Amino acid sequence: MGRTLLGSVLAASLAFVPAVLASGSAAAQPAILSGNDRVHPVAASHGMVASQEARASEIGLEVLKKGGNAVDAAVAVGFALAVTLPRAGNLGGGGFMIVHLAAKEGEASGKIVAIDYREMAPKAAFRDMFLDKEGNADSDRSRYSGLAVGVPGTVAGLAHAHKTYGSGKFTLAELIAPAEELARGGMAVSDDLAWSLGLAMLRLKKDPDAARIFYQPSGAPYGVGDTLVQKDLADSLQRIADEGPDGFYKGPVAAAIAKAVTDAGGAMTEDDLAAYEVKEREPVRGSYRGFDVVSMPPPSSGGVHIVQILNILEGFPLAASGFGSAETMHEMAEAMKLAFADRSEFLGDPDHVAVPVKALTSKAYADDLRKTIEKERARPAAEIKPGDPAPYESAETTHFSVVDADGNAVSNTYTLNFSYGVGIVAPGTGILLNNELDDFSAKPGVANAYGLIGGEANAVAPRKRPLSSMSPTMVFKDGALVLVTGSPGGSRIITTVLQIIVNVVDHGMNIAEATVAPRMHHQWLPDELRVEEGFSPDTIRLLTERGHEIAVKTTMGSTQSIRVRPGMLTGASDPRRRGAATVGY
Structure with missing residues (x-):
């Protein structure tokens, strides 16, 4: 195979063909779904990207x-x-x-x-290299200078x-x-x-x-x-x-x-x-309503907190309360706050600090956290502190x-x-x-560009890896792969990936429905429940009455997901960003 083996792909502009519904047979030619098109699941039987x-x-x-x-x-x-x-x-x-x-x-x-x-x-x-002469964090140094560049x-x-x-x-x-x-x-x-x-x-x-x-x-x-x-x-x-x-x-x-x-x-x-x-690291693993979740360990915070939030939510009947209801969104927001508070304290590069992964992802710790969630009241961020999970063990x-x-x-x-x-x-x-x-x-x-608060565990040090929210994730059922997903989005990656899982597992959505459904996000600080357009005004009113500070903002994430079924792959690219494509054969 020569250096030009794959050059035929580049010879002509891409020809877009109609997407195949999940219930249909796989197409003989590549099935392509553009992020600019109406989203249906693409189906294939051999492989998918x-x-x-x-x-x-x-x-x-x-x-x-x-x-x-x-x-x-x-x-x-x-x-x-x-x-x-x-x-x-x-x-x-x-x-x-x-x-x-x-x-x-x-x-x-x-x-x-x-x-x-x-x-x-x-x-x-060195630890204080992003501080100015007065000891204040200087965002120009940490974002726009050579000091910002990692190896x-x-x-x-x-x-x-x-x-x-x-x-x-x-x-x-x-x-x-x-x-x-x-x-x-x-x-x-x-x-x-x-x-x-x-x-x-x-x-x-x-x-x-x-x-x-x-x-x-x-x-x-x-x-x-x-x-x-x-x-x-x-x-x-x-x-x-x-x-x-x-x-x-x-x-x-x-x-x-x-x-x-x-x-x-x-x-x-x-x-x-x-x-x-x-x-090479051991993935973070958790379980959720009979499914096994596998995601990225530290220095990603994503896997730990996806599992932690799912553990908390497992005690709530989300399927019964339904997608987009005030009850479901309230419980999800309160669980998100708790996880992001812990992120600020405990997460960092495991080669430099002890990260209590097992404790943070334990069902027992989630049970304790769930008890702090009030059914009819949003707890202000000022009332929430990092928990005690001991023992230790972009948007672009x-x-x-x-x-x-x-x-x-x-x-x-x-x-x-x-x-x-x-x-x-x-x-x-x-x-x-x-x-x-x-x-x-x-x-x-002091918050970074994404509003995330960090502590000593994520302080600057030589040859250290900064904490991340990137969360490449897979879901299994009885040992069989059922879902591959992930997203960009800075701090919102964690909650975006979480919602793909919840939409599929709790709400029975196909992969396209799970992808296009409106999203929400809470990261403890700033103390606001960020939502995309698309949720019911009545739901927003009920959440406001419970004390949530609602912020309707731009769309979150760009998920690229593949759902695996016996003899069939279905996938969807997020329409929130242009130019994406799911292809299969």
Whole structure:
């Protein structure tokens, strides 16, 4: 298989075909669901990819059709999104991946592993580096300077997944090839990309390389249908294809990244890049009404708090009270508050602090927390403190889900943090740098960009990974995979993924219904119940009467989900963001 193996995917614009309802037979040709279209579940019987960008989904599907497994497809999608969705897909960021390898003949069970390729603070990082001379948290330092940039993990993470869990039928170079071809040959700018470049123009134009790459010589943004060429990024991808991760973490690319960070006021070195390590961790596991939930462990807070909230909700009859009722929403909001209060105190990088995962996810602790929830009154945030779970033991992000014909699956969430990260391209590389270190607690008790409060457990330290809300998640029933899901959305990732699970398990929704249903979110502080439009005015009135401060705001998340049934896969891409696609065959 040559370097142009998957190039046929790129030769023509995508042809969209009608989606197939879950009750229908699988289509002989790929079934594609665009985030711009009315959402029906897409059905397939062999394999499926759901991502936030249609071309990347097609690239992953082509890998499956050529005999690759879910991990092979996920790696190809991950590299492709660095080209097609540059505001979130990345080489210069990091993330988390859950891999499920289905049991082979003669095996009692399969394998599930959590791959942590989260960014790390450089060796020179120190606890108070985001404070000004008066000792106050300085958001410019933590979000827009070189100090904000963590050592990227994406290339190492994708390469590790391929080497350890890939099918062996594809080289890493073959999986990178479609992304390189798109970057070098140019691609038509989608409406989503044109929109995001317009929004980011003032910030990106401050950086000469970003301005040169992402805007026309006249300075105008690229419009829909214009051709965007990313030659520098193509060269970086070529180097990674030829040399493996060393092509990124050593040599000219590493030198350019370290220099760009230093020039912007940071202190990253080539040694920091060379020292980066991927970590395999034991996933967080929980149970909910007979289903098993598997999600990402710390330094993600997502898995812990999804399980914790589900444990609390298990004591309430949500199916009886119904989706969107004041009773259901009140109980969910109160459970969310309790979990986010605990997040502020106990969660951090497990390589640096002791995180009480077992205690936080225990049914007994949830029973105690549930007793504090009042049926007719919303407890003010001031009354809620982090609990006692002892004993110890982006919004601009993007998610994709993959399931193959053998039942292997990948749930992957990765990010640059803000849209286009810190807004700096390492000269000559085409690689956007992250501003992920804003996810540390710049100063305990001071909110970050997403309003999240952090404590000592998430303080800055050398070679430490900042806490994240990214929550790639899978759900099983009697050992069989039934759901693969995840979402971007900053702090709202946790509650978005939670609601996909609740909608499917408690409310019996199909995957499209679960995806489009209006969402809610409470994170303890700020003390407001954030809701999307679509809930009944009567429900909002009843919640207000109980003491909830209602804030109707923009949509939350962009879930990419696959529902697994015997002989049938159904999937849906969230319509909340443009350009997404679920494809299957």
